[in-house]
Amino acid sequence: MGAEKMQGKIALEEHFSLPETQNEMSRFSIPGTGEDLKKRLIDLHDVRLKEMDEFGIELAIQSFNAPGVQAVADTQAAMELAERANDILAEEVAKRSDRFAGFAALPLQDPDAACKELTRCIKDLGFKGSLINGFTTRESAETVHYYDQPEYRSFWACVQDLGMPLYLHPRNPIASRMQSYKGHPWLENSPWAFAMETALHTLRLLGSGIFDEYPLVQLVIGHLGERIPYDLWRLDHRIRKSPQGLPAKKSMREYMLSNVHLTTSGNFYDPTLHLAMTEMGADRIMFSVDYPFETTSDAVSWFDKSQISEVDKLQIGRT
Ligand code: GRE
Numbered sequence: 001m002g003a004e005k006m007q008g009k010i011a012l013e014e015h016f017s018l019p020e021t022q023n024e025m026s027r028f029s030i031p032g033t034g035e036d037l038k039k040r041l042i043d044l045h046d047v048r049l050k051e052m053d054e055f056g057i058e059l060a061i062q063s064f065n066a067p068g069v070q071a072v073a074d075t076q077a078a079m080e081l082a083e084r085a086n087d088i089l090a091e092e093v094a095k096r097s098d099r100f101a102g103f104a105a106l107p108l109q110d111p112d113a114a115c116k117e118l119t120r121c122i123k124d125l126g127f128k129g130s131l132i133n134g135f136t137t138r139e140s141a142e143t144v145h146y147y148d149q150p151e152y153r154s155f156w157a158c159v160q161d162l163g164m165p166l167y168l169h170p171r172n173p174i175a176s177r178m179q180s181y182k183g184h185p186w187l188e189n190s191p192w193a194f195a196m197e198t199a200l201h202t203l204r205l206l207g208s209g210i211f212d213e214y215p216l217v218q219l220v221i222g223h224l225g226e227r228i229p230y231d232l233w234r235l236d237h238r239i240r241k242s243p244q245g246l247p248a249k250k251s252m253r254e255y256m257l258s259n260v261h262l263t264t265s266g267n268f269y270d271p272t273l274h275l276a277m278t279e280m281g282a283d284r285i286m287f288s289v290d291y292p293f294e295t296t297s298d299a300v301s302w303f304d305k306s307q308i309s310e311v312d313k314l315q316i317g318r319t
């Protein structure tokens, strides 16, 4: 039997913010905990690190809060915010590079600028990849740019050349597409809307043929796959019967098994993990918390005791 408390875990959907990007998140916080959440988002070296020590997380890859740079309509402002967030993160990570690493925030309002910033973050700042908060807004708050659009092909070439993963993180649909949630605010944000939006974006990417063109690109999606593993069989089953001009050469399952990894962020439940492992294999699943939107205690007290083999636990938790 392995130790009950696993040491040396690595987590990779962990968030920080800057003071100027905190307001957009206040509506997500649980009433009464807003100020604490804000403090936790700014802090790296105090409570965050103490909890990592307490719960056996050796390394946590940090990323800029959602929707962050993706929601900045002005391209120049988005470029400046990304650069600032990445510089500050690099500075903080450098203080404890044994415990923290960084994912780049990228101004996808301009695909070339995003490639330049990603190159800088990986080559000069030592970041481990990027984390993108869903589609990008550009010019006006009501625009939506998904990365299967042709203007992003050069960006995907850049991601492949640099050889580092891209984490596709949730955001809400834009206001004009939230009609279906009207009167049901409990379904907005993290309970449901985040996953629907992120699953749709992921499936758009898989179906668009981007991974035929750039087969080495590795996407990461959180929350044990944003519901996709559960429906993977049905997706391919129905698409096969009615492909409707699908550009991609392979099945969704094939892309999931060659181009996508999942994390356990905010989804701390054995049956869901078992299903994800059955569909994806333990080597495509990685432990994460989603700090500070989730508690380290909830994530770890579940994961350390989850009913999986010690080999799988090590694979998912660290290797
Ligand atoms: C997240 O970034 O993961 C997040 C939010 C807001 C609420 C929940 C959540 O930004 O997981």
Ligand code: ZN
Binding pocket: 013, 015, 169, 222, 265, 290, 293
């Ligand atoms: Zn998150």
